[in-house]
Amino acid sequence: MGFMDTLKGLFGKGQQLASEHSDKIEGAIDKAGDIVDQKTGGKYAQHVDKAQDAAKKVIPPKQ
Template identity: 85%
Template structure:
C-alpha cells in the first residue's frame, strides 16, 4: 500500500465520520459564529454569517 493510498483511506474515514456527526459540527459552527459576534459586538455579523454558511456547505451529510 502506497503513501497516497493510506492518505486516501484516512480522508475517506474522516469524511465518513464528519457525515455521521454533521449535526454536531453544524452546532459547533453556529456556536463559534455566536462567540465571534459576541466578542465583536456584532460589528462583523454579516461576514460571520457568510463564513458560517460556507462552512456548512462543505460539511458532508449522510
C-alpha cells in the first residue's frame, strides 16, 4: 500500500467520523463563534457568522 492509498484511507475515515459526529462538530463551531463574539464585544459578529456558515457547509451530512 502506497503513501497516497494511506492518505485516502485516512481521509475517508475522517469523513466517516465527521459524518457520525456532525451534531457535535456544529456545536463546537457555534461555541467557538460565541467565544470570539464575546472576546471582541460582537464587533466582528457578521464575519464570525459567515465563517461559521462556511465551516458548517464542509461537514458531511449525517448518515
